[in-house]
Amino acid sequence: MSEKKILIIDTDVASRNFIARNLAAQNYEVVQVGSGKEGLISAWRDRPDLIVIDPTIPDLRGEELASKLRQDARTANTPIVALSSDPSVMRIKSCLDAGYNEYITKSGQAVSNLNETIGRLLGITAATAKQGGLLIVFTSAKGGAGTSSLCANIAMNIFQSQPEARVAVVDMVLPIGSIGPLVGYEGKQNIVTVCDIPPLELSPDYFQKELTEMNLWKFSLLAGSPDPESSNHLNVARIWDVVAGVKSAFDYVLVDLGRSLSKISLPLIQHADLITLVVSTDVSSVSLTKILLEYLKNKGVRENGIYTILNRAIGLEGVSKPDAEKILGIPIKSAVPYLGSNFALANNQHQPYILKFPKETASFIFTEAAKEMTALAFKLRAE
Ligand SMILES: Nc1ncnc2c1ncn2[C@@H]1O[C@H](COP(=O)(O)OP(=O)(O)OP(=O)(O)O)[C@@H](O)[C@H]1O
Ligand SMILES: [Mg+2]
Structure with a gap:
């Protein structure tokens, strides 16, 4: 550095x-x-x-x-x-x-x-944002929208279609991360411990060696804060350097921000190659997302850099895709159906959905979304 x-x-x-x-x-x-x-x-x-x-x-x-x-x-x-x-x-x-x-x-x-x-x-500067792997940030306006499940599953699907790609997931949800428990991570290292490591030790090599590659998932994980007390000690000034370090070691870095948008996470959103916005079909999720979109626009986020996923789109009562598009004023790029207890089942067994239910429509949707997202992020980086 x-x-x-x-x-x-x-x-x-x-x-x-x-x-x-x-x-x-x-x-x-x-x-x-x-x-x-x-x-x-x-x-x-x-x-x-x-x-x-x-x-x-x-x-x-x-x-x-x-x-x-x-x-x-x-x-x-x-x-x-x-x-x-x-x-x-x-x-x-x-x-x-x-x-x-x-x-x-x-x-x-x-x-x-x-x-x-x-x-x-x-x-973060415009120049450092363009270095290293593509940064895809997952966020939502309301909790429980499916951000973490989709982030982990999309990451896994990127590897499916690009086996040569090195993929990392960073869990930035505060005060407690959830990707670790979802994919069965049991290591000691997490975002709080890594932000405390002296800058000079955080080489690309460090991240390649030290982040645990999750077996079935094929991505390397920088797990989130294990508990609220740890997150109080997060050295927030170091976050960008750590994310930049992960970018320097991987081709794709997917960050789960959940709904913890704040002064700390906003720069990550502003400098992401792509923002994946997860919206549930309930009325409050859609209207809160509308507010979030306005905010992001005011903060200089470009609209074509937002990839919107409507989750639990089919099967449950709720806002339809055309209605959601009308309210949000931007196109919905992908719609994931309501999967009943299947998603929870796959999650509870720490399994990627596509391995647990390979023939289901949702598995194809994940694969397609992963392809579209990487292509779009690549295109936007080149602009
Ligand atoms: N399309 C779906 N169909 C059925 N269940 C779903 C679907 N998407 C997510 N779920 C379930 O909803 C629950 C919440 O999902 P998840 O933890 O991914 O959401 P989140 O947005 O990360 O929540 P949080 O705000 O707590 O971070 C999980 O039990 C998950 O299995
Ligand atoms: Mg989550």
Whole structure:
């Protein structure tokens, strides 16, 4: 991993040194200056990857500094984080309006907030998103939609049609992951333990060797958090690096986000090659999905990068496919029938559906969906 450079602009030497030490310990290269004017010079000369500014610096208003940085092509897109001794709402607003990406108040939580923010802002760039295997994120607006079952089964079906492909599944559902129990994983490693491993140790080789390949399923698993207490200790600043690491070692990385959309998981959605949106046929699932779609659109997610699956589509009372399409305003790409107790049966026995019920229509639907999804993700990556 290349070293990222961070510029700190703050008059308070003690505060500056403290932050600098904390960042250096995380392998960032740190440049620090004590005034706004020096800050501008350094920003344009040293080309930092991110700038941390205390906007209360006296020589230049923090807001003015940010707008100058924003107006110059060299720093127009550089993430700027306010680490401020002014907690007032007015100040927060004027700084965000001036071009700061985030505003953190100096407090007991400041260092962990800053680390999380920097990890998030620096972790993902359009360039790193396009490196490595294709990232397919599974999400839903409502729990129980079938996200985990479909994620595991689609992953398995990708291997069926492309036996040479290396497929990984990452369970990011918080506070408890469920793919592990579904596929019969019993290992110790999971998303929480892996996010605690020092960055330099997470090579492509590490992921190829350390992620357990699930026998019948033919994919390697990075299991989810085993319990809520562990998920409280998840080092969220490291998530993108870990996902990027898995991408560097596999051709396809399927991430189960379930319905745990948050500040933590949004960047994964925004930088996925394809988003698989699982919708149940009940009225509330469809209407909540409509809200989720609006939100994603506002966050810059492109509509043609969303692959919608209507689950439990046939056999149960509920919203029909045409009605669901009308409400959602986007086409439904695949419809999985209601499978009665069969899906639960296959899941309980830790078996892929297609192996347990190879002749059923649903097995063909999974195979087709897997083919379409990989083809679409491939096409979108190339655009
Ligand atoms: N098409 C279907 N027909 C019958 N049962 C289904 C179907 N899809 C999912 N199920 C069952 O619904 C239950 C919930 O599925 P699953 O755990 O995959 O959903 P989820 O969206 O991941 O839920 P959670 O919100 O808890 O993460 C499981 O018991 C699964 O077997
Ligand atoms: Mg789930």
